[in-house]
Amino acid sequence: xxxxxxxxxxxxxxxxxxxxxxxxxxxxxxxxxxxxxxxxxxxxxxxxxxxxxxxxxxxxxxxxxxxxxxxxxxxxxxxxxxxxxxxxxxxxxxxxxxxxxxxxxxxxxxxxxxxxxxxxxxxxxxxxxxxxxxxxxxxxxxxxxxxxxxxxxxxxxxxxxxxxxxxxxxxxxxxxxxxxxxxxxxxxxxxxxxxxxxxxxxxxxxxxxxxxxxxxxxxxxxxxxxxxxxxxxxxxxxxxxxxxxxxxxxxxxxxxxxxxxxxxxxxxxxxxxxxxxxxxxxxxxxxxxxxxxxxxxxxxxxxxxxx
Numbered sequence: 001x002x003x004x005x006x007x008x009x010x011x012x013x014x015x016x017x018x019x020x021x022x023x024x025x026x027x028x029x030x031x032x033x034x035x036x037x038x039x040x041x042x043x044x045x046x047x048x049x050x051x052x053x054x055x056x057x058x059x060x061x062x063x064x065x066x067x068x069x070x071x072x073x074x075x076x077x078x079x080x081x082x083x084x085x086x087x088x089x090x091x092x093x094x095x096x097x098x099x100x101x102x103x104x105x106x107x108x109x110x111x112x113x114x115x116x117x118x119x120x121x122x123x124x125x126x127x128x129x130x131x132x133x134x135x136x137x138x139x140x141x142x143x144x145x146x147x148x149x150x151x152x153x154x155x156x157x158x159x160x161x162x163x164x165x166x167x168x169x170x171x172x173x174x175x176x177x178x179x180x181x182x183x184x185x186x187x188x189x190x191x192x193x194x195x196x197x198x199x200x201x202x203x204x205x206x207x208x209x210x211x212x213x214x215x216x217x218x219x220x221x222x223x224x225x226x227x228x229x230x231x232x233x234x235x236x237x238x239x240x241x242x243x244x245x246x247x248x249x250x251x252x253x254x255x256x257x258x259x260x261x262x263x264x265x266x267x268x269x270x271x272x273x274x275x276x277x278x279x280x281x282x283x284x285x286x287x288x289x290x291x292x293x294x295x296x297x298x299x300x301x302x303x304x305x306x307x
Contacts, residue, residue, distance in 0.1 A: 033076060036307050039067035041277075043091075043300035048099050052136065052172065056285075056294040063093045063100075065302065079113035098131040118146035118156075134167040154184045171206025182217070190232075191222040207246040208255075214241045224266075231268035237261070251289055260284040267304075277302045 046060045071085035089103040104127045111120035126138040139162070146156035162176040182196030200213030219236035237260070244255040265279035281298040 033073045035069075035071040037067075037069045037304065039065070039302045039304040041065045041300060041302035043298060046297040047294055048093075048096055049294065049296060050099065050130070051292070052166070053169065054289060054291045056291055056296075057096070057099075058294070059096065061093045061096045061099075063091045065300065066090045066092075067302070067304075079111075081111050083107075083109045083111075085109070100131055102129040102132075103127070116147060118144075120144045120146075136167065137165045139163045139165075152186045154186070155181065157181045172204055172209050174202050174204040174209065176200060176202040178213075180215070188222070191220075193220045194218065208244065208248045210246060211242045211244040211255075213243075216240070229268055231266050233264075233266050235262075235264040237263075248289060253288065255287065255289050257285065257287040257289070257292055259286070273306050275304050275306075277304060 042062060042064050044060065044062050048057045048059055048061055049055060067087075067089050069085065069087040071083055073081050073083045075082035085105075085107050087103075087105040087107075089101065089105075091099075091101045093100055105124060107122060107124040109120060109122040111118070113119070120143070122140075122142045122144070124138075124140045124142070126136075126140075127134075128136040128138070130136075140160055142158055142160040144156055144158040146154060148154050158180055160176075160178050160180075162174075162178075164172070164174045164176070166172050178198055178200040180196060180198030182194055184192045184194045186192045194217070196217045198213075198215040198217075200211075200215065202209075202211055202213065204210050216239045217236065218238075219234065221232065221234050223230045224233050240257075240259045240261070242255075242257040244257075247253065248255040261281070261283050263279065263281045265277055267275050267277040269275050278301045279299070281296075281300075283294075283296040283298075285292055285294050285296070287293045
């Protein structure tokens with residue numbers, strides 16, 4: 001289902017970034033040509049934020065959420081496949097409708113195995129609307145290599161290029177290059193822990209937005225047996241630092257952002273292909289730019305159907 005961001009934290013979309021999901025223990029793709037999913041739910045956000053505008057409202061609100069994704073593999077032969085996918089996300093706020101977020105994503109992914117190495121390349125286009133108005137387009141290209149070091153250890157490395165084109169914020173238009181590596185340890189069936197690091201260089205049209213970024217990630221996935229039901233517990237933690245390269249006029253010095261981001265969820269099957277997923281997130285953002293210095297709590301519940 002949809003992305004690793006919540007409706008009101010635009011930065012998750014911008015980083016889309018997008019954390020990649022852990023590979024299966026066999027690193028084999030599911031032998032299936034067609035996939036569809038739909039999710040409906042809601043969230044409470046204690047502090048509506050738009051990181052792309054360095055904006056924290058200090059106001060909370062509730063929102064209805066709708067997610068959908070569709071993927072198709074026109075080519076699938078042995079270890080090689082070509083996948084075309086589309087995903088949709090919409091948030092509808094109760095009071096702060098100017099922060100309603102809509103995202104359309106279209107991607108093309110080719111994958112194969114070379115020797116013992118899993119190789120893939122992905123192109124993605126994201127069209128993002130904020131408050132019903134065009135906000136941001138993102139083009140990204142991401143080649144990835146993955147390798148099983150042992151039966152229990154899997155490592156992947158990725159490079160990503162992003163071009164971000166804002167509709168109304170031309171100084172923030174940017175070209176970004178990032179490289180990252182993530183390692184997974186499968187300590188039990190359907191269970192793993194992971195840790196990773198990503199280095200980002202973003203060069204913006206406005207020099208005050210050009211920066212280096214460092215992202216440190218850790219997480220766990222584990223099934224929890226409760227009678228005849230086995231919910232999946234997931235928790236992730238990210239520590240990030242953005243070190244801006246030039247003077248920020250608002251503060252008269254170079255900007256430095258540091259952030260702790262924690263997320264925990266429990267996804268439980270209900271009936272057939274339907275599952276329920278409550279989730280909690282906490283963000284502690286500190287910066288010498290006051291508008292990016294804040295705390296945020298997000299609680300959401302999603303009802304998902306997947307085929």
